[in-house]
Amino acid sequence: MQSVSHSFRQERQRQVLRHSNLLWVSSLAMGLVCTAVHPSRPDMLLVGGLIVVLALAGLALSRFGLLWQEKVTGFRVMPAVVVMTALQSSVWGYEAHYGGLCLTLSIAYVGMASIALYAHWRAFLAAWAPVMVLPMFVGPPLPTETLIDVHLPLMSMVLLGAWQGHLMARRATRRALVNKRLNALLARNRDTLEATVGERTRALHQSNERLQEEVALRKQVNQSLIKHEEQMNLAMTASGIGFWDWDITARRVYHSDQHRFFGETASAEDGVNLVARVHPDDRCQVKRALSAHLTRRSDFYHARYRLLTDNDAEPVWLEDSGRVIERSATGQAVRMVGTRRDISSDMRQREELRLSASLFNNSSDGVFVLGRDQRFKTANRMFSQIVGMQKSQLLGRDLFAVMPTHQSQHIAKALLNNGRWHGDLVIRVSGSRRIQVLLTLTAVRSKDRSISHFLGICQDLSQRYNGLIPTDKDAYDALTGVYNRRFFQELLSGFHQHEPLLPDHYAIAILNLDDFAALNRHVGTDTGDQLLRDVAARLTNQNDPLRWVARLGGDRFGLFLEYEGDRTTLEECLNALLQEVARPMLIDDQVVSVTASIGVCRVQSDNIDTLLTLSQQAMIQASAAGGNGINYHAAYPPGLPQLGDAWAREFRQALDGQLLRLDFWPRTRLESGRLEGVDARVSWHHPVYGRLESDVLLSMAQSVGLGQSLQYWYLCQSCTEAVRWQREGCETVRLSLRLASNQLDDDDFVDQVSAVLAQTGLASDALELVVTESQLMADVTHVRGVLDRLSRLGVKLVLGDFGAGQSSLSHLKHLPVDALSLAQNLVREAVAKGQQPVLKAVIEMAHSLNLAVVASPVEQPAQLRMLKKLGCDIAQGGLVSQALSADTLLALVKQRHQMQLAASPIQVH
Numbered sequence: 086m087q088s089v090s091h092s093f094r095q096e097r098q099r100q101v102l103r104h105s106n107l108l109w110v111s112s113l114a115m116g117l118v119c120t121a122v123h124p125s126r127p128d129m130l131l132v133g134g135l136i137v138v139l140a141l142a143g144l145a146l147s148r149f150g151l152l153w154q155e156k157v158t159g160f161r162v163m164p165a166v167v168v169m170t171a172l173q174s175s176v177w178g179y180e181a182h183y184g185g186l187c188l189t190l191s192i193a194y195v196g197m198a199s200i201a202l203y204a205h206w207r208a209f210l211a212a213w214a215p216v217m218v219l220p221m222f223v224g225p226p227l228p229t230e231t232l233i234d235v236h237l238p239l240m241s242m243v244l245l246g247a248w249q250g251h252l253m254a255r256r257a258t259r260r261a262l263v264n265k266r267l268n269a270l271l272a273r274n275r276d277t278l279e280a281t282v283g284e285r286t287r288a289l290h291q292s293n294e295r296l297q298e299e300v301a302l303r304k305q306v307n308q309s310l311i312k313h314e315e316q317m318n319l320a321m322t323a324s325g326i327g328f329w330d331w332d333i334t335a336r337r338v339y340h341s342d343q344h345r346f347f348g349e350t351a352s353a354e355d356g357v358n359l360v361a362r363v364h365p366d367d368r369c370q371v372k373r374a375l376s377a378h379l380t381r382r383s384d385f386y387h388a389r390y391r392l393l394t395d396n397d398a399e400p401v402w403l404e405d406s407g408r409v410i411e412r413s414a415t416g417q418a419v420r421m422v423g424t425r426r427d428i429s430s431d432m433r434q435r436e437e438l439r440l441s442a443s444l445f446n447n448s449s450d451g452v453f454v455l456g457r458d459q460r461f462k463t464a465n466r467m468f469s470q471i472v473g474m475q476k477s478q479l480l481g482r483d484l485f486a487v488m489p490t491h492q493s494q495h496i497a498k499a500l501l502n503n504g505r506w507h508g509d510l511v512i513r514v515s516g517s518r519r520i521q522v523l524l525t526l527t528a529v530r531s532k533d534r535s536i537s538h539f540l541g542i543c544q545d546l547s548q549r550y551n552g553l554i555p556t557d558k559d560a561y562d563a564l565t566g567v568y569n570r571r572f573f574q575e576l577l578s579g580f581h582q583h584e585p586l587l588p589d590h591y592a593i594a595i596l597n598l599d600d601f602a603a604l605n606r607h608v609g610t611d612t613g614d615q616l617l618r619d620v621a622a623r624l625t626n627q628n629d630p631l632r633w634v635a636r637l638g639g640d641r642f643g644l645f646l647e648y649e650g651d652r653t654t655l656e657e658c659l660n661a662l663l664q665e666v667a668r669p670m671l672i673d674d675q676v677v678s679v680t681a682s683i684g685v686c687r688v689q690s691d692n693i694d695t696l697l698t699l700s701q702q703a704m705i706q707a708s709a710a711g712g713n714g715i716n717y718h719a720a721y722p723p724g725l726p727q728l729g730d731a732w733a734r735e736f737r738q739a740l741d742g743q744l745l746r747l748d749f750w751p752r753t754r755l756e757s758g759r760l761e762g763v764d765a766r767v768s769w770h771h772p773v774y775g776r777l778e779s780d781v782l783l784s785m786a787q788s789v790g791l792g793q794s795l796q797y798w799y800l801c802q803s804c805t806e807a808v809r810w811q812r813e814g815c816e817t818v819r820l821s822l823r824l825a826s827n828q829l830d831d832d833d834f835v836d837q838v839s840a841v842l843a844q845t846g847l848a849s850d851a852l853e854l855v856v857t858e859s860q861l862m863a864d865v866t867h868v869r870g871v872l873d874r875l876s877r878l879g880v881k882l883v884l885g886d887f888g889a890g891q892s893s894l895s896h897l898k899h900l901p902v903d904a905l906s907l908a909q910n911l912v913r914e915a916v917a918k919g920q921q922p923v924l925k926a927v928i929e930m931a932h933s934l935n936l937a938v939v940a941s942p943v944e945q946p947a948q949l950r951m952l953k954k955l956g957c958d959i960a961q962g963g964l965v966s967q968a969l970s971a972d973t974l975l976a977l978v979k980q981r982h983q984m985q986l987a988a989s990p991i992q993v994h
Contacts, residue, residue: 096258096261096262097205097255097258098150098161098162098163098205099151100205100254100258101163101166101201101202101205101208102146102147102150102151102162102166103147103151104200104201104202104203105143105146105147105166105201105202106144106147106148106201107197107200107201108143108170108194108197108198108200108201108202108212109140109141109143109144109147110140110144111193111194111197112136112139112140112143112173112177112194112197113136113137113140113141115136115190115193115194116132116133116136116137116140117133117137118186118190119132119133119136119180119186119187119190120132120133132176132179132180135176136173136176136177139169139172139173139176140173142169143166143169143170143173146162146165146166146169147166150162150165150166163205163207163208166205166208167205167207167208167211168211170198170202170208170211170212171211171212171214171215173194173212174194174195174198174211174212174213174214174215174216175215175219177190177191177194177195177215177216178191178215178216178217178218178219178220178223179219179223181216181219181220181227181236182219182220182223182227184227184228184231188220188227188231188235188236191216191220192216192236192239192240192243194212194216195212195213195216195217195240195243196243198212198213198247199213199243199244199247202247203247203251203254205251206247206248206251209247209251213240213243213244213247216240217240217244220232220236326424326425326426327340327341327424327425327426328341328422328423328424328425329341329405329407329422329423329424329425330420330421330422331407331420331421331422331423332419332420333418333419333420333421334419334420340425347362347392360372362392362393363390363391363392363393364390364391364392364393364400366391367389367390367391368390370388370390371388371390371405374386374387374388375388378407378408378409379409379418379421381416384408385406385407385408386405386406386407386408386409386421386423387404387405387406388404388405389402389403389404389405389428389432390402390403390405391403401427401429402427402428402429402431402432403425403426403427403428404425404426404428405423405424405425406423406424407421407422407423407424408421408422408423409421410422445465446465446466446628446629448465448467449467450467450542450543450544451464451465451467451468451469451470451471451472451522451541451542451543451544451545452464452465452467452468452540452541452542452543453465453468453479453540453541453543454538454539454540454541455484455526455538455539455540455541456538456539457536457537457538457539458483459483459484459485459497459500459539460481460482460483460484461479461480461481461482461484461487462480462538463476463480464476464479466629466632468543471514471520471522471543471545472487472488472512472514473514474487475579476647476649477586477587477590477591480587484541485497488510488512488522488524488543489512489513490510490511490512492508492510496526500526500528500539504527504528504530504536505525505526505527505528506524506525506526507524507525507526508523508524510522510523510524520545520546521545521546522543522544522545522546523543523544523546524541524542524543525541525542525543526539526540526541527539527540527541560572562621562635562636564614564617564618564636565617565618565620565621565622565636566618566621567621567624567625567634567635567636567642568633568634568635568636569635569636570635570636570637570638570643572635573633573635573637573643573645574697576633576635576645577593577645577693577696577697580688580693580696581693586688586689586690586693587650588689588690589650589652589687590647590648590649590650590688591645591646591647591648591687591688592630592646592648592655592685592686592687592688593643593644593645593646593685593686593688593696593697593700594643594644594646594659594683594684594685594686594700595637595641595642595643595644595683595684595697595700595701595703595704596624596641596642596643596644596662596666596681596682596683596704597640597641597642597681597682597683597684597704597708598620598640598641598666598679598680598681599679599680599681599682599708599712599713600679600712601613601639601640601679602640604616604677604679608672608675608677611673612672612673612675612677615672615673616670616672616677616679617636617640619670619672620642620666620679620681621634621636621642623665623666623668624642624644624662624665624666626665627658627661627662627665629647629654629658630646630647630648630649630651630654630655630658631644631645631646631658631662632645632646632647633645637697641704643697643700644662644683646658655685656715659683659685659715660715662681662683663680663681663683663713663714663715666679666680666681667679667680667681667713680712680713681712681713682704682707682708682712682713682714682715682716683704683707683714683715683716684699684700684701684702684703684704684705684706684707684715684716684718685700685703685715685716685717685718686699686700686703686717686718687717687718691792694830695830698830699718700718702718703716703717703718704716705858732785733791736769736785736786736791737791737794739769740791740794740795740798744769745767745768745769745795745798746767746768746769746770746970747765747766747767747799747802747803747806747970747971748765748766748767748768748968748969748970749763749764749765749766749806749968749969749970749971749974750763750764750766750941750961750962750966750967750968750969751763751961751965751966751969751974751977752764752821752939752941752959752960752961752965753959753960753961753965753966754958754959755949755952755953755957755958755959755960756958760818760978761819761959762818762819762820762821762853762959763818763819763820763821763974764821764823764941764961765799765803765806765820765821765822766778766779766823766968767779767782767783767795767798767799768782769782779823782795783795783796783825792825793831796825796828797837797841799822800822800837800838800841801841801844801845803820803822804820804841804842804845804847804852805845806820806971807820807845807847807851807852808845808846808847809971809975810971810974810975810978813975813979814979818851818974818978819850819851819852819853819881820847820851820852820853821853821854821855821883822852822853822854822855823855823857823885824854824855824856824857829856829867829868829871830867834871835871835874835875835878838852838854838875838878838880839878842878848879849878849879849880850879850880850881852880852881853880853881853882853883853903853904854875854880854881854882854883855882855883855884855885855906856868856872856882856883856884856885857884857885857886858884858885858886858887861884861900869899869900872900872901872902873901875901876901881903881904882900882901882902882903882904883902883903883904883905883906883939884897884900884902884904884905884906885906886906886908886909887905887906887907887908887911887927888907888908888910888911888927897934898934902936903936903937904931904936904937904938904939904958904959905927905931905936905937905938905939906939906940906941907924907927907938907939907940907941907957909941909942911923911924911927912924912940912943912948912951912952913948915951916945916947916948916951921951921955924951924955925955928955928956928957929956932956937958937959938956938957938958938959939957939958939959939960939961940952940957940959940960940961940962941960941961941962942961942962942963943960943961943962943963943964943965944962944963944964945964946964948964949964
């Protein structure tokens with residue numbers, strides 16, 4: 086939009102051009118009259134001609150000036166008008182010195198100029214000044230009387246009138262421009278207002294329609310809610326479930342079915358002081374559960390407690406579940422609702438079952454149950470020790486196949502006829518050893534008097550266990566008295582003889598005391614040793630499913646659990662162990678408290694050789710998460726079915742049919758932005774389960790015995806692709822492969838790597854293998870030996886996930902590694918929690934040992950900037966590049982010749 090001053094100038098120029106035609110026409114006419122009156126003057130023809138020419142030129146200037154002003158923005162024609170006016174006025178000033186009619190016409194010309202040029206004062210002065218001045222100097226000049234009486238007064242009056250007209254014209258022009266702008270603004274605002282009103286009208290109409298629809302929908306919802314509420318009330322009444330609503334701010338609680346649960350007849354609101362009625366032994370538990378949920382440490386509130394009755398009868402067991410449904414702006418809980426259920430009968434049955442199970446499992450006699458076909462259905466620990474067989478080996482086997490005796494026919498006939506047999510037997514156990522037992526078999530009948538199963542009780546009269554419990558002192562830990570590491574490893578090796586090995590039946594756990602080294606320095610080694618003895622005693626006092634306890638060294642204990650598929654029992658046992666260890670201990674007049682971290686691995690047919698390693702990894706992760714917790718080693722992700730022979734065949738077909746896919750994650754050197762290497766990952770797009778990534782796929786392959794086949798394919802295929810890149814003329818791209826948890830346990834692994842390198846032709850220094858901290862710490866001596874052999878082979882080695890485990894500098898200085906790969910949480914917390922000094926110290930320590938530092942994955946620009954600032958060498962992740970196929974990576978390297986992949990960083994794709 087043009088400025089006001091610019092618009093004003095344009096308007097004045099337009100007025101001058103429009104009205105100057107009058108001046109030029111008048112000048113032309115008066116010039117012709119002057120020429121006609123004095124035809125005898127010698128110069129009249131020349132002067133008249135000039136007047137005519139200048140008048141015609143002025144007319145042309147006015148006409149074309151208006152056209153150019155409309156077409157050309159900012160066009161200025163006034164200088165030309167002023168010049169033209171001055172020239173013509175000079176001619177009329179010359180004519181005026183003749184006096185008479187010429188003087189009158191000259192003054193008339195100036196008057197016409199004041200009318201035509203009123204909008205532009207300088208143009209008028211250009212027309213007035215020559216006529217005013219020239220007659221007084223051009224000879225012969227006018228007589229003095231004429232100048233004083235006629236010329237000067239008339240010219241002064243014309244000047245004064247022109248000035249007043251100019252001022253009036255300026256004011257009128259400004260008012261006209263303001264009015265024009267106001268009218269335009271008013272029209273624009275009127276259009277905008279009409280559009281806004283129309284839009285608001287349409288929006289209001291639409292809102293009214295939506296409101297009517299919502300009102301109708303709300304009516305339907307309310308009717309549905311009323312119906313559902315009635316159904317819910319009926320269902321809760323029929324199922325014996327009550328409802329409570331706690332207004333925390335107002336300190337009011339509504340209890341439904343108060344009389345049924347509490348035996349009260351008062352108002353349902355504020356009628357019961359629940360905390361006062363809870364059994365004293367359960368109050369702390371209820372308060373802890375409630376506090377944990379109110380402070381957002383748990384998603385739901387759940388508590389089981391005993392309620393004291395008015396008549397001092399047996400306490401009533403109640404189960405409460407609830408959740409906060411409303412919080413204030415500051416996060417404080419405002420309202421909480423939940424349900425209540427009477428579980429007294431369930432708890433009585435559970436107690437009876439617990440007592441029965443305790444009696445069954447902890448009996449000093451061997452107890453077992455047979456089916457109608459006289460095959461084993463279950464047995465306790467003592468019977469397993471007597472016959473020298475694990476429980477899984479007993480299940481489903483015939484009685485006399487386990488306890489072979491020449492009296493088998495006599496016993497079977499007695500059970501059939503009398504339903505009972507009792508007597509001494511000599512049986513063979515462990516193949517050839519014979520022992521004497523006292524056996525009692527009793528038939529248990531159902532309501533229709535038919536035999537449902539048989540109950541057996543067996544006593545070892547020789548008072549010797551069949552060799553499962555060792556008698557030599559070398560099997561026990563000298564400090565704690567529990568079994569030692571050697572016995573525990575022999576116990577685990579027994580899984581090789583299990584035929585069949587029941588799935589989801591056994592578990593191996595490693596319990597490690599949190600920060601025991603610091604505690605030992607603080608309280609002294611004597612107190613620390615006593616603490617270990619107390620912890621061992623507490624562990625051995627636990628009941629089923631905990632079978633064996635061994636001290637593996639230092640503050641670590643190995644646990645053998647037989648949970649028989651009941652994962653709830655397994656979790657309850659492990660939680661009980663944590664609570665038992667955390668219970669304060671009184672040692673030498675001082676109270677000592679310690680917590681523990683437990684790593685658990687469920688025994689499967691494919692992980693028998695790596696049970697301790699996998700449990701160790703899970704324990705390290707539990708400790709890294711803050712301790713005082715339990716971490717399970719996951720064989721494969723939750724939600725996938727149990728893997729069997731069908732899945733194994735399908736996976737074998739995918740492996741043979743080249744259906745597996747290799748993806749490559751480029752790595753960039755942060756200082757130069759050049760491609761440093763690639764991280765190879767294997768995946769499989771399953772038609773049912775979707776994309777299975779490398780770690781998940783390897784775990785699933787191991788669970789069906791195909792782990793080694795997948796690892797070999799992974800190694801061969803990756804090296805083959807790397808060699809193909811070299812043949813295509815690209816520079817050497819270092820290939821990085823992550824080792825599986827059990828690859829380092831394979832004695833032939835180094836020879837396998839050497840054979841693959843020789844077979845594919847890949848240079849050994851072009852291959853990089855990554856070993857994690859957890860793999861290293863599982864068995865430092867063995868892993869170091871494998872790494873030394875790989876280093877002598879020329880393969881580059883990287884210690885992965887550094888900072889997440891418990892590796893020490895003493896180990897790191899003696900390992901033949903070439904680089905460190907930072908743990909993901911170390912980089913993430915350095916940005917999120919401002920822990921840059923820790924990350925900086927790790928990077929500087931690595932550089933002091935001449936080790937390169939790799940950060941993976943790098944997903945945020947802030948992480949990349951921080952890593953560059955702290956001197957990290959290599960980065961990999963989605964911010965650098967997403968995963969690429971072998972062909973895509975080859976094309977990229979060819980195109981860019983390994984130029985900067987991520988200098989800014991620039992994403993590859």
